[in-house]
Structure formats: C-alpha cells, structure tokens
Amino acid sequence: MVKKRHNPGVEFQKQEQTGISPVMSRLVQKSPSLCTDLPLDNSDICTKLYLLRQLLKSCFGPTGRLKQVHNNIGGHVITTSSSSVLLPAISSSQSFINLIKTSILNHVSRFSDCGLFAAILCLSLIEQAKQSGLSFSVAIKLNKHLLGLCTGYLQQEDCGCKVKLDFCSSHNLITLARSIISSKPACVLTESEALHISKLAVHAFLLTVPCNRPGEVRLGKAVTVSVEGHPVLNSAVFPGLLVDAPDVSGIDESENMRSNPLRVVLFSASLAGDLSELGDGIFDVHPGVDTDLQILDRLLELVKQVVEDEVKLFVCQKVIHPVVQQHLKSRGVIVIERLGNPLMETLTQLTGAQPVATLHTTIPAKAYGEVRDLSIIHFGSRTMLQLHPPGESSICTMILCHRNETMLGELKVAFQKTEHVLRLTLREPSALLGGGCTETHLAAYVRHKSIQEVPETLSALGCSQAELLLGAGGFCRSLESVAAALEHDGGNSLMDLTHAHHWTHPADVMREHLDESLGFCGCGLMEGSPEQRRAYLNTNYPQFSPAPLSRDTAVQPRVLDSFAAKFNALQVAVETANLALDVRYLVQDIN
C-alpha cells in the first residue's frame, strides 16, 4: 500500500456521515446505572485481574520481558518494562482494574521504584485471599496483622534482610544504583555500560548534595539531557546547568568572562511579540493601529532597561522576537530562548533570579540573578552553554547517550528512578537485599511468627488458629511468588532453610552441574554449598526462624533494593489488596 498520511477527502466524507446537525435535538432516556455485586466473583473481572498479573509479572526483574506500547494507528512505539511507563498506558474498561492501577501509580510517583513489586504482590494477595476460602473480612484483618509483622521486623535493628548504607564509601550506593539500572532490560546495556551509568548516577547524586551550607539544607537537582546516537560510555556528568544554545557562535567568550559574576534576567512571559497571553475572544482594534508594532516597541523599551542594568545573559522560557534578539546580541548580551518549563525552576535555583512574568512593568533590581561564569560545550551535534552558580553548586547535568531512541528513552527513565532512589537514602540510610532474598526472608519470618502466635492475639484478631495459618500461608505464598517472578526462562526458584535467601536453578543446567551452577543467592551475600538444604518456593517446607547472616565485611551484597521504596510498596500492596477485597458493589453510570 502507498502511504497516505493526509487525505482530506476521506476525512471530509466521514465528517458528513457522522456529523450531527446542531439544529436538531432530541431527548434520550437515561439508562439506569449498572451495579456489579461482589466484583471478585465476576468472571470477567477475574480474568482481567489474572491477565494484568501475568502482564506485569513477565516484566519483572533484570531478565523480564519487554512490552511494546503503541496505538493502533501507527503512532510512536515505546518498548519498556518499567511500571512508570507501562501502567499509565494501561486503561481498562473495568474500574476495578483502574482502582488498583491508580493506587500503584501513586506509589510510583512518590518513590519511583518497586512499582511492579507492589502490583504483583497486590494481585497475588487478592488471588490468594480468594483461593483460601476465608471470608474477606477475616482475610483483610489477617493481612493487616501480617503486614504489621513485616513492617515491625523491617524496622528492627537486627533485621536479617536490611543493610545499613555507609556514606563513607560509594560502594553500596553504586550497588543500589546498578540494581535499578540493570533491572531495566530495555536499556540493552552491557555489564560495563551498566556500571558506568551507575557510577555516573551516584556521582550526579553526590553533586546535588550541598556540603558547606549552614542552616537548612536544600538538595539540588540533576537535570538529564539525552543525546541519541552516541555510545553509552560517552555519557557524562557536568557540574552546573547545560542549556541548549544552538546559536552561540557570536559570543565573544573572553569579553564576557571578564565581568564576573554575570547578571542574568529570566523571563517566563513570552517575548514573541504576540498577544497570546490575553486569551481568546474578539478584539476590537482601530484601523491604523498596529498592535504588533506597539508590542514590539514595549519589548524594545524593556530590553533597553535590561541593557542599561548591565545584564549579560538574557533567558526566556518561551520565544523571543527576532528583532529583540538582534538588538540584544548587538549589545553583547547572550540570548537563550525557548528554555522550556522543566528547566525554569532549576535555573531560578541556580541563578537566584525571579522569573519576570509580565512585560508591562519595569524590572525590579531584585529580580536579577547571577551566574559565576559560563562556557561553551560541544557534545556531538549539540552546542550547549554551561552555567555555573555564583556560590556552591548543587546542580548538575547528566548527558545520557544511547544508540537509539527506544533504548535511550528507557535509560532516561531508569536514570531518573535511580536518582530519586538515591535521594531517598538520605531519609532512611539503609537498603534491602535484592534478588528476591528480602521476599523469601520475610515470608519465612512471617510463617515462623504466625505459628507461634499466642491466643491473646488470636482473640484480638477475632479468628481461629487455623484461619490464621490459612491467611499467613496465602500471604507468604504471595511474597514468594514475587521472588519467583524474577525467573523468566523456566528455571526453578528455591529458598535455603537456614537464612531463607532466594536461589534459582536455571532450567538448562544438567543435574550433574547443579552444584556448580548454584553459585550465589539472589543478592549475592551467600555462596552455595552442597550441605545447604533448600526447598522449592510455594511448597510445604517446614517453618523455621530465618537466621541473620553473620556479617562478613569482605562479602558485599551484589543486588540491593531501596528500603524506603520497598517498605512503602509493601504497605501499598497490602492496603490496596485489602481495599479491593472490601469492595462489595461496583456502581457504574453507563450514560
């Protein structure tokens, strides 16, 4: 077929057919609302929940499968496995599904990481509660209780799956960063590339922490700039802010460098010389009045003041009228236009300038900001201006490079997540063991604790011992199924019966090579040995108290998860599952 992008003829015809005449109007009777009783018994909802779980499970972890997200009319294709891209693309006809989705997305927007963990756990919990045959009210109470056990344990000092982060060494921070970066297979990174990006992420994070500032500490910002078509290893971090400046050939560097610091003015109002900010409506204009010329005159007046105030760098969020640009450049002022909204806040922070939002007053002196100096950076085909703040810098720019758009997009997402997670470590300087070890460890702990529950708690919960065991079994199986979801190539997931770490046996290794292939556990803290006893996940292994590992400082975990993100994800998952179990009716207005 020959591509036909624009075919006005066809469109016109369609409009004629579907167009409703505005003159005619008729009344349509409202249809009654649709009410679904016990949504979890509805087979349609159950299939969709199952489908969603399979979809998200297959994306989980470093060997997860990718999804192509696109519309059916040849739009842009995104290839991804991260929840923050995937979930917004999913919208279901069932509001029940959307309820769960929204809850998970809210977690992702606040913590960036562990979105898939929360979603898979939540959906597993719902399924387990259904299978257990417990009444939903009991299941909800039990889930709450078991969640309490988990969160209590995670907050203990001697928690067996927690690692204190030591800010004296970057080792654990890099491990944490690498765990997140390498859990995004759509980035298609080699090991050395993943390490390079992780180191840069930690570097960028450290650059955003101010060190010599008394009083209230405000974290800076790491801005990402993506450059397509360069090898990943060319990615780099620059202190200060890089802004695109395609036309800086005329800048006389030496002259501008002399007067340090440079005065900056920042406009958030459009200087395009139009009246777009007046909004819609009809304007009455006298003939002979040239509005464009009048606005231009006003702009030139404004510029005159700016030049008199010895501003050397003129930045506008939006478009600047070419005449104004010409005028400024001829007076030696560096002009940057179309900065874009995302960079405005960062530039305000960097320069201390207050964005000017109107053209109709004189600019107060305090609205001006300063930069210490600026330099021109060429990166690939891009020319950028590097701005340094007058004081200590807590702003840096990360240039991310990748070979193609798809992978670069995912890399950018992964990098921003990492940045956020590293920031979260400042609030809670610990991390959890990754690779599924935290999940199996918690499952073993909960199983053990719930066996030992004293009668008082049982009566407080209002359930029998058998019900508790049933509920705990479902809860633990859910946790274990999350760990097992890390394996996608038909391998088996196991847990050792002393420390309850997570192990995988690849499906393709022969029986005789099994001992060799065991290697390390999911997080890399434990090494396999023949005398270790292991059980397959989701089988009836005997309950035991998982012993914390004796800390050998020489062995460092290889995979770490964010404590804050996972802690919150756990709570979100259980509470969302409880909410879903609690829904009795769905009322839908179908008009």
Next chain:
Amino acid sequence: MLACTIVNHRQHVGLQKLSALAGITHSSLGPNKMYKFIRDETSGESALACSCFRLLENLELTCGVGQLVYETVRAHQKVYGAGSGCLLFLAGAWSRAATECLQKGVPVARIISAMSEGMDVCLDVCRKCSVSTESLGAAPAESCAATSQGLGLNLLKKNTAEASQASCHLRGTRQAADKTLNASGRRKIKLSRHFYETEAEDASTATQPPRRKAPDVALVAAGLSHGYVGAMNLVIEASRLQSKNNPQDVSGSTFDVSKVATCVLPGLPEENSCVLQGCVVHVSDEQASVAHHLKEQHLKVALINGDLSDTYRHLGFKRLQAVQCVSDRVHFLSSSKAEEWTEKVLTLLLNLEVNLVVVSGIASEKVIQRCCRLHILVVEKANVSVLKALADATGAVPVTYATQLSNRCVGAGVKVAIWGDLAGRQTKPSTAVSVSTGERDGLVTAVLASCVPSKLQALEDQFWACAYRLHHALTDAVLLPGAGVTEMLCVHHLRERAERRHDAGRSGGGVQQTKAGRAANPYRGLVMNLMAEGLVDYISTVMVNAGGVSKVRARTAVSQRLKNHAENQAKFSQLSFAGEQEDGSLRCSDAPAAQVYDGMSVKQEAWRRALDLVLLVLQTDAEIITGVGPNHDAAEGDMMLL
C-alpha cells in the same frame, strides 16, 4: 486497552515479523539495486523505491515491530545516509538465528549474552582489519581515478565459484612468492563487492614509511562507489571543488556534506548532471533575466531567515484569531497594509544597495516582481546551511524580517551566474542560477538531471549515499575492506570463538567461572555459529545480486573460501584473502587496483543497530495497543481486552 500476547515461546511472532520485513529488502543489497514499484490497490497510486529506506518510507507499517524498524532505519539514514539495507538484512538474518535458538530451547538471557559477545567479536575484527585512508594514496591520483572509472562497470562474467577454486590451487606457489617479496603484513583485498576483475595492489603501499599524508580522495571514493560510479564521480568533483576553495584543506582530508546541496533538473538528459560552485536554485524566467543583468558583478546580499512577505511572522508567534476593526469612518485601505510593507522593504533594499536577497522560506509573488523591476534578484527556498555558509563568507547577518535589515546585516562579494552559461549550453532558456561567493564559502551544488522525472529521487539518493560514505570515510580516516571480506573475517572469527568457548566450558574452567558468579554459557557456540550463518547469508545475497550467480553457487563459493582460510590460517597473517588472484597469473605491480571498500563507522553502526533491534524484539513478549474501544473487533488474532 488491548493486550496481545505474541509469544508462544518457540514461535516468536515478533521475530518472524522482523524477518519477513527484512525479506523485502533483499534485492536492494549490493551494487546492482533493483527498483521496486509499490502500488496502492485502493487509490491506484504507485511509488518507485530504489533503496531500503525509500521502500520502508512508502509502506504503511502499523504493527509495533514495523514501527520500530522504521524508526531505527530512519535514525541510521539520518546520520549515515547509507547502509540501511545492510542493517535491515542483518536484523532479519539474526532474528532468524534467534528464532532458531528459541526453537532449540535456548533461554532468552543466554541468547542475548552470546549475541552481544558475538557483536564484540565482529567489531573487534573491524578494528583490526581496517585500512587507513592515507595508505591508499600511493599511486598518482589522476591515473587512479581514471582507471577506476574505466573499470567501473567491468562486471565479472566468470563463474565465481570456479574462479575461487582455481585460485586456491594456485595459492601455494603464490604464497611462497609473496613471502619472499614482502614479509610484512600487507593489506590487500580481493573478491570485490562488485566482482570486478581485481588485481593485487602494489606491494609497496604498506611498506612505505608511516609519514602523515593526505588521503587520495579519488581513490578512496572509487572504492566506496559501490556501483554508483556516476554519482560518485559527482561527489569526487564536489570534494575537489570544496577543497580547492578551502586554503586550510588543500589536501582534501575532509568533505563537508553540510555545504553540499542538490538541485534536480527534470527533462534534461543525464549527461547534463554536473557539480557547480555555490548554490544552484531554480528561478522564473523573469528572475533569470535579472540574473543575466547582474552576472559578473560583485553583489551586495541580504539573507532572510524565513519568508519574505508581509504576513509572515516568526516561529512561535501566535496570531490573534479574531480581530475586528472598529472605526467611525469607512476605510478602503484593505490592501494598503501589504502595499505599505512592500514599499518599505523596497526602499530599505534600495537604500542599502542590495542586489540579491536570499530567502530560506518563500517570497510573495508581488515582492519578487517588484524586486525584478528594480533589478534585485530574490532567491527562494535556500537551505539553512546555505544561508549560514553565505553569512560566514560575506559577513552578512541573517535576519527574520526584511525590516530588520541595516548596513551591518548586508554582506558583499557574491556573484550570480546562469546555469546554462556555466554548463556551456545555450540551447534551452535556463531557469537555474548559481549564487556563489567564489573562493570563500565552500558551497557546492550537484545538479542532477534526468529525462525520467521519477528517477530523480533515486539519483538524488544515490548522490547523497555516495557523499555521506565519502564524508564518513574521510572523517574516520579508515576504511574496511569491502566486497564481503570484512564479513568473512567476522564469520571466521565467530566460528573460531564458538569453538574455543565451547571447549573451555567443558573443561575445568567452568568451575572458576561459576565462582566468579558468571556461569559458562553452554549455548555460546550454537548462537555464535548461527550469527555467523547470518553473515554468510549476507555475503551470498550480495553475490547473487551482483553477479547473477545462483544462491547455492554463491554459498558454496563463500564456504570454500572460508575453508581455505581456516586451513591455511597458520601461514596467514590476521589479514586474509590477500595474495589471491582471479586468474592466478602474477600481475605486475604497475596495474593499479580498483579496490572496494566499506565505511567503518557506517558498517559498525548498522550492525549494532541491527542487533539492538533483534534484542529488543526478542525480549518483547507482548504488544499493548492503547486507545481501542470495547466494541473493537476482539476476534482479531489473539488479542485480549483488559
């Protein structure tokens, strides 16, 4: 939302789609490209596509994989201007390799790690077998260019398979001779991509002392022409003109494509194609007469970055939608505003003594006419890079509005010439003029003519492919041996690596590796062999397209060559295929060779992008299609509604 699971684990639909898409481009590989007609059944429209990129551009690819392919190819084409066919072919070949692995039960993670390692092997081979452009320029430039053109279409008529067998019989004696002649590593290539009669290169080239010298552009270009001799000759001419104008670059070690433009002339025979200094643009007859009046003069120029009309506003300017005039009198001045503006601009141009206005957008008809009357030439639709080059050379400052013009913005020293005069033909009234600053701007334009208008696109594409190839080769300063030699070396090394690792995995080394946390990949050998198979497929397809041999014959020839190479490996340096001659006779070194070369960065990048594409599709197990209503036809395939 619709989710459509596409993996049946052993039958990856995505990989199959990729392979099928790649299939349509088989005929666009190699020097003899075949045109393809694309016809739209419903509208009856058709398009002529002569390259992989144009083919994809004209297809309506709605599936996810198709979109991904098109995006990848477009990105590659934008930077390299060539190599899209190679990219897509290998993506197809390697997706078949991946499918076969899946069918044999190899886990996805293993395929990925082995294929990435295979890619490292191939890229390493490229680095090792590259030839510096400087080492090519041993022979005098003129004779080389002449010979290479002469050899241009001398396709090998002989049966390639027979030839290669014949040559291997003779190899023993040749090798002995080679050794005595020259023991140091020589870089020679045989098995020309176009299967020209190739002669051994002068042995003295590689043994020359490594002194820094400029590459012989003509020789480099001849090796990169890949069958487009005509287009490449234009590129060589463009490069010559450009370096002549640039005093810093007399040697011609770079070729700036951003200062090259093309101008198509439908209706003239192809022999009229030529390269001219400056920027050549179409003008109306009236403008041509102004140009005639202005020729041979040093003109003052104004550059307008935008349209030359009173209604034009700069990018980002939002017009008021509804403006009403309120007045107590009736005005009949509706056209006066435009008139006023034109008058103002003309006065300004006259005051500034501007004779030439170069506009990047379009100019209003009225302004052009008025300017013509005042002997001011207005040239429209100039490239932004042309504008920039003119600005640099003349000191003019491009402005958005003509009213911005001042003395400071006007440049001087531009000449215009009428194309017909330049080309020496007066038969037809010419409608193209060239704008040039002579020595300073480095601008060149290739004028491409053809009697068949639908062929012009192809000619333009060919020219740009050659221009980009030369540009990147001179920037890289290295070349890869072409005509399948690099690919064959990669095949050889891939197979070698496949063997080696297989053994290491079986022996005690495996335990060590597990200790290090990296289990030996038991499938490495299998995956790498399949990858090598993809490259063999590539070479033999190129042979089929080039020489009319059958696929089977081509494959036999390739595998024979590989076998020969493997057997004699001990005697060869890391560069193989040297010293063989088609007819076995010991040619004298005075016959210069028409070697075929490939660009290094373009090839490496095409391979890498191809593999990236395969890996992305391989890891994808579902398509999520957004914006599909519940009443959509859900029976379609294995779609699932969420």
